[in-house]
Amino acid sequence: MTQAPGSPRAxxxxxxxxxxxxxxxxxxxxxxxPATPYGAYAPYVPYAADGERYGFTTPVDGPYDPFLPExxxxxxHGAHGxxxxxxxxxxxxxxxxxxxxxxxxFQGLDDLLPRQPAAPDVVxxxxxxxxxxxxxxxxxxxxxxxxxxxxxxxxxxDKRSGERPDTLRRLIPQxxxxxxxxxxxxxxxxxxxxxxxxIEGRSxxxxxxxxxxxxxxxxxxxxxxxxxxxxxxHHHGLTAGDQVTVRYGRPVALTLDGRQHQVWTTxxxxxxALRELGVRAEGAYLSASRSAPISRHGLDLHVRTExxxxxxxxxxxxxxxxxxATVREALGTxxxxxxxxDTTSVDPDSFPRDxxxxxxxxxxxxxxxxxxxxxxxxxxxxxxxxxxxxxxxAQSGEKGMERTTYALRIVNxxxxxxxxxxxxxxxxPRTQIVKVGTKPRPTTVGGAEGLNWSGxxxxxxxxxxxxxxxxxxxGGLYQFDTxxxxxxxxxxxxxxxxxxxxxFRAKKLYxxxxxxxxxxxxxxxxx
Numbered sequence: 289m290t291q292a293p294g295s296p297r298a299x300x301x302x303x304x305x306x307x308x309x310x311x312x313x314x315x316x317x318x319x320x321x322p323a324t325p326y327g328a329y330a331p332y333v334p335y336a337a338d339g340e341r342y343g344f345t346t347p348v349d350g351p352y353d354p355f356l357p358e359x360x361x362x363x364x365h366g367a368h369g370x371x372x373x374x375x376x377x378x379x380x381x382x383x384x385x386x387x388x389x390x391x392x393x394f395q396g397l398d399d400l401l402p403r404q405p406a407a408p409d410v411v412x413x414x415x416x417x418x419x420x421x422x423x424x425x426x427x428x429x430x431x432x433x434x435x436x437x438x439x440x441x442x443x444x445x446d447k448r449s450g451e452r453p454d455t456l457r458r459l460i461p462q463x464x465x466x467x468x469x470x471x472x473x474x475x476x477x478x479x480x481x482x483x484x485x486x487i488e489g490r491s492x493x494x495x496x497x498x499x500x501x502x503x504x505x506x507x508x509x510x511x512x513x514x515x516x517x518x519x520x521x522h523h524h525g526l527t528a529g530d531q532v533t534v535r536y537g538r539p540v541a542l543t544l545d546g547r548q549h550q551v552w553t554t555x556x557x558x559x560x561a562l563r564e565l566g567v568r569a570e571g572a573y574l575s576a577s578r579s580a581p582i583s584r585h586g587l588d589l590h591v592r593t594e595x596x597x598x599x600x601x602x603x604x605x606x607x608x609x610x611x612x613a614t615v616r617e618a619l620g621t622x623x624x625x626x627x628x629x630d631t632t633s634v635d636p637d638s639f640p641r642d643x644x645x646x647x648x649x650x651x652x653x654x655x656x657x658x659x660x661x662x663x664x665x666x667x668x669x670x671x672x673x674x675x676x677x678x679x680x681x682a683q684s685g686e687k688g689m690e691r692t693t694y695a696l697r698i699v700n701x702x703x704x705x706x707x708x709x710x711x712x713x714x715x716x717p718r719t720q721i722v723k724v725g726t727k728p729r730p731t732t733v734g735g736a737e738g739l740n741w742s743g744x745x746x747x748x749x750x751x752x753x754x755x756x757x758x759x760x761x762x763g764g765l766y767q768f769d770t771x772x773x774x775x776x777x778x779x780x781x782x783x784x785x786x787x788x789x790x791x792f793r794a795k796k797l798y799x800x801x802x803x804x805x806x807x808x809x810x811x812x813x814x815x
Contacts (some may be wrong), residue, residue: 481528488536488556499533500525508745513537513671515552539586542567545593546613546639557581558589568593573611595639599624601648615640624648629697654699656706662688674725677789679779685720688713726780729792736795739813744794753787766794766806 309601378682389581438467485508498504502522505512512518520530533555542549555561559578562569569578571594577585592611598639599606601624612618616636619626626636629651641758664685674680693710695704742751745765749755763783764773769789773782776793785793 293557381475384596384726398624402719410414481526481530483526484531486531486533488534496526498526504532505534510534515539515554517554536584539583540565540582540590541586543588543590545591545595552669553582555582561589562591567591570594571609571611573613593642595640595642596646597622597642598645599648600645602650610640612640614638615646619648628728649699651697651699653695653704655709656696657691658694659689659691661714662690662715662717664719666722668722668724670726671723672726674723674779675727675729675777675789676725677690677729677786678722678725678777680725681779682723683719683721686718689715729789731798733792733795736798739798740815741791741794741813743812743815744806744809745791747812748806753785753790754783756783760771765790766797768793772797772805 307324313641333353340368379596395487411525441562480495480687481497482493484491484493485504485506492507494504496504496507496690498507500522501518501520501524504526505518505522512534512801513536517533517535517537519533519535526532527533537552537554538556538561540551540553542565544552544567551565553561555564557578558574558576558580559569561582562578569591575590580587582624592613594609594611596607596609597615597618599608599622606624607675608618608622610618610621614637615632615634616626618640619632619636626632626648629650631651633647633649636645664687666685668679669682671680691712692708694706695709698762745751749765754763755765755767757767761769764780764785765787766782768776768778768782773785773793776796778785778789778793782790782793797805798813
């Protein structure tokens with residue numbers, strides 16, 4: 289095989305006598321040697337003819353040989369690693385790799401690559417410098433394939449020691465990046481957990497990073513109140529496979545056996561609420577069916593449990609179990625009827641209690657009406673036109689009338705005391721009005737002074753102011769009749785007035801009529 293002029297292989301003396309690659313040995317390869325057919329494939333190795341375009345200072349002649357080692361140089365345009373010159377890979381020390389403490393610190397591939405130090409000049413071996421001409425201008429990438437092949441046949445330690453570190457410097461950063469990503473992904477996956485969330489019987493599976501139940505509910509924007517039930521508890525830690533159950537509270541206005549209660553339940557049906565509240569529903573009356581749903585707004589529920597009630601009626605005892613709302617309704621359940629005035633020992637419209645004993649009273653009898661008088665009242669009013677001590681009845685009083693109805697009952701064969709069942713006023717009483725004089729009484733009467741009034745009084749009545757004749761017509765010291773007495777300004781009967789007033793009225797009579805009113809004793813006035 290003829291080599292092209294100027295080829296690196298042609299420049300080596302003795303290369304024509306031996307095959308340029310040596311004898312093929314399928315076991316003679318190094319996994320770290322990129323020139324070995326089974327070694328790592330480098331995608332950025334340029335064709336020799338295009339070396340200048342990829343930054344090589346010295347063109348490489350000859351056809352592309354995939355078994356030649358990858359060209360290496362000191363990155364004359366600046367070491368940029370995988371971001372710089374194609375094919376110019378610079379090795380990194382493990383301690384130069386970046387350390388990311390948390391997956392959130394990762395911003396891009398640049399964060400995974402270390403800062404590339406300035407590449408040192410690569411010095412070719414002495415024998416390569418000799419082949420490169422004066423001053424050893426030929427660099428390591430220009431070494432011939434013959435010399436490389438000879439090195440493989442020799443399995444020389446010098447060749448491997450020169451090529452393996454360069455390859456390791458390329459592979460170690462890549463391996464560390466993969467290991468870091470694998471570790472970060474493992475932590476990411478470890479934080480992610482699968483849990484089941486059950487809300488009001490509707491279940492779904494979630495992937496979450498929440499640490500506890502409260503955090504999960506917050507992530508799902510679920511607000512729970514004090515009457516809502518969350519299982520397990522709010523601060524319970526979460527692990528993979530856990531199930532979180534949320535049941536919302538519902539207000540129930542419960543009327544149980546006549547008593548009202550305001551309760552909360554997480555049950556969604558009437559039957560579930562009764563079980564949760566511990567209400568015995570067997571044989572009970574329910575205002576809603578057991579299967580009726582309870583909305584989040586709540587429900588008004590009336591429950592009457594089955595109770596045992598005993599009735600004593602007509603000499604017999606009867607015990608029934610009933611969920612009746614009233615005693616009267618329970619009587620119907622027991623087959624007992626009330627007639628006429630019949631009643632029970634408790635209000636028939638009251639609620640029957642469990643274990644209660646109720647007596648039925650059979651009542652017969654009649655009614656009696658009685659009329660009773662109502663006394664009148666007397667009012668006394670001052671009258672300045674009347675002399676003191678004088679009273680005049682201005683309006684006579686009159687008694688009223690009240691009519692009362694009594695029940696004469698026989699209860700279970702025993703006569704009872706009459707019971708007042710009704711009363712009405714038939715006639716209102718009339719008030720009596722009396723005028724009382726307040727005018728000062730005169731002490732003298734002109735034309736009647738100086739007479740023997742005491743002698744006249746002694747003759748007429750024996751000197752007694754309250755004296756009354758046998759007929760009852762005349763009375764007092766001077767034996768006035770009632771008509772004459774009142775015409776003189778007196779009130780009532782003369783015998784009831786004071787002695788001084790009787791004498792005063794007698795003097796007035798004398799002035800108007802003289803001694804004629806006393807035909808027998810009148811002469812005593814002058815004697």
